[in-house]
Amino acid sequence: MGTTKDIREAVSAELKFDPLVDDADIHVVNANGEVALNGTVPSYPQYLEAAAATQRVSGVKNVHNHLEVVLPDQDFRDDAMLTTAANNALTLNVTVPDGVEATAEDGNVTLTGTVGYGQERAAAERAVSGLIGLRNVRNDIEVGYDAESPVDVDLHVQEALDRSALVPDDSDVQVVTKGGTISLTGHVRTWAEHDAVVDAAWMARGVIDVHDELQITG
Amino acid sequence: MGTTKDIREAVNAELKFDPLVDDADIHVVNANGEVALNGTVPSYPQYLEAAAAAHRVGGVKNVHNHLEVVLPDQDFRDDAMLTTAANEALTLNVTVPDGVEATAKDGNLTLTGAVKYGRQREAAELAVSGLTGVRNVRDDIEISYDADPADVTVLVRNALDRNALIADDSDVSVDTTGNTVTLSGHVRTRAEHDAVVGAAWMAGGVFKVRDELSVTG
Numbered sequence: 216m217g218t219t220k221d222i223r224e225a226v227s228a229e230l231k232f233d234p235l236v237d238d239a240d241i242h243v244v245n246a247n248g249e250v251a252l253n254g255t256v257p258s259y260p261q262y263l264e265a266a267a268a269t270q271r272v273s274g275v276k277n278v279h280n281h282l283e284v285v286l287p288d289q290d291f292r293d294d295a296m297l298t299t300a301a302n303n304a305l306t307l308n309v310t311v312p313d314g315v316e317a318t319a320e321d322g323n324v325t326l327t328g329t330v331g332y333g334q335e336r337a338a339a340e341r342a343v344s345g346l347i348g349l350r351n352v353r354n355d356i357e358v359g360y361d362a363e364s365p366v367d368v369d370l371h372v373q374e375a376l377d378r379s380a381l382v383p384d385d386s387d388v389q390v391v392t393k394g395g396t397i398s399l400t401g402h403v404r405t406w407a408e409h410d411a412v413v414d415a416a417w418m419a420r421g422v423i424d425v426h427d428e429l430q431i432t433g
Numbered sequence: 434m435g436t437t438k439d440i441r442e443a444v445n446a447e448l449k450f451d452p453l454v455d456d457a458d459i460h461v462v463n464a465n466g467e468v469a470l471n472g473t474v475p476s477y478p479q480y481l482e483a484a485a486a487a488h489r490v491g492g493v494k495n496v497h498n499h500l501e502v503v504l505p506d507q508d509f510r511d512d513a514m515l516t517t518a519a520n521e522a523l524t525l526n527v528t529v530p531d532g533v534e535a536t537a538k539d540g541n542l543t544l545t546g547a548v549k550y551g552r553q554r555e556a557a558e559l560a561v562s563g564l565t566g567v568r569n570v571r572d573d574i575e576i577s578y579d580a581d582p583a584d585v586t587v588l589v590r591n592a593l594d595r596n597a598l599i600a601d602d603s604d605v606s607v608d609t610t611g612n613t614v615t616l617s618g619h620v621r622t623r624a625e626h627d628a629v630v631g632a633a634w635m636a637g638g639v640f641k642v643r644d645e646l647s648v649t650g
Contacts, residue, residue: 225595228591228595229592229595232588232591232592232635232636233552233635234549234550234552234553234635234637235528235550235552235553235556258527258528259527260527260528260556270597271595271596271597271598271628272595272596272597273595273596273597274597275597290527300525303521304522304525307518307522307563307564307565308563308564308565309476309477309478309508309563309564309565309566309567310453310476310478310563311563331452332452332453334451334452334453335452335453338453338478338563341559341563342563345525345526345527345528345529345556345559345560346525346526346527347525347526347527348527349527371450374446374450375447375450378443378446378447378489378490378491379489379490379491380488380489380490380491380492380493380622380623380624381489381622381624405597405598406597407597407598407624407628411489411624418450418451418452419450420452
């Protein structure tokens with residue numbers, strides 16, 4: 216919904232309004248709600264926030280984030296420093312399990328290890344993504360869990376969707392599990408509803424991957 | 434929305450389903466969508482996540498989070514260690530401006546300093562809240578920025594108009610007096626509520642957001 220007709224203009228306004236994004240070098244392209252962000256931002260949190268700001272805007276169906284992080288000189292950290300900072304952040308975080316490790320190369324941090332839940336994987340990513348000197352995060356953490364029977368996973372996720380305040384009673388979202396991988400299909404109205412469905416899928420015990428085939432009707 | 438009639442049961446199920454929450458010592462009380470969480474959890478992120486999980490459930494209007502964080506023995510950190518860890522996390526964070534400081538006392542962190550935007554204040558909280566040994570975070574960071582109240586109202590109003598979650602016929606009204614934004618009217622879901630409050634906090638010069646929105650559910 217929202218009253219703004221021109222999506223590109225609205226996305227540009229949202230990026231300007233958001234205090235966590237420096238929009239000086241961001242160029243927005245819109246084709247029927249498929250929005251591409253091109254250009255550069257000075258940090259990885261800004262890269263993430265620019266996409267989140269775009270998703271907030273009414274009429275946006277997909278965000279193609281082509282932004283590149285170009286660090287200001289004073290924010291460069293060499294590989295050893297950033298690797299240490301990232302591993303410290305992981306160790307000190309109460310949600311991230313032992314055994315997750317980070318390696319930095321030219322500002323790109325790769326996370327490896329094995330965790331029990333998709334949400335712990337996300338927590339590890341969050342723990343390092345604000346560090347000065349980071350250009351990007353590659354999350355190679357594996358989710359290892361002895362899956363219950365796929366029927367139960369379907370059921371648990373479906374029940375979570377039934378409980379959700381954001382997912383309407385007449386939702387046509389379908390949850391199908393095959394060997395620990397959940398496929399989500401059907402229609403959602405907003406990005407918030409989309410995120411609620413995907414998050415519910417990742418919460419289920421035994422889920423190692425989520426295939427998101429949801430369509431945003433806007 | 435949602436098909437579950439019994440809200441207390443649904444909140445219990447959601448807490449059990451959420452892998453980031455240990456629900457063993459959480460007791461849920463529901464009175465017409467006013468949900469209280471009582472009991473204990475073993476970490477501050479669990480304290481936050483339990484409330485978030487309760488908010489996700491259809492029919493929940495407000496969450497009263499009375500949970501207490503009781504740290505397992507191995508997660509205790511003395512004041513000096515936790516203070517150092519928290520200040521290091523703030524310094525290394527690219528979103529948190531210089532001048533924000535943390536002090537720990539018995540696992541309770543207090544953040545002080547001044548920033549320009551509410552979002553930077555929130556970033557400082559996020560930077561420290563996952564640290565092992567934190568029982569609670571008190572955010573005393575001030576927001577220093579001068580903006581014309583009339584401009585703030587227009588900026589927030591425009592942000593609400595752009596937002597995908599807020600209906601065209603929304604009756605939410607935005608009123609800025611001094612540096613305080615007051616939000617009133619009705620929203621359908623907690624997500625819509627959060628979108629409105631989030632937009633208000635984004636405007637420069639906002640020190641305080643008075644939330645008088647009612648969630649119709």
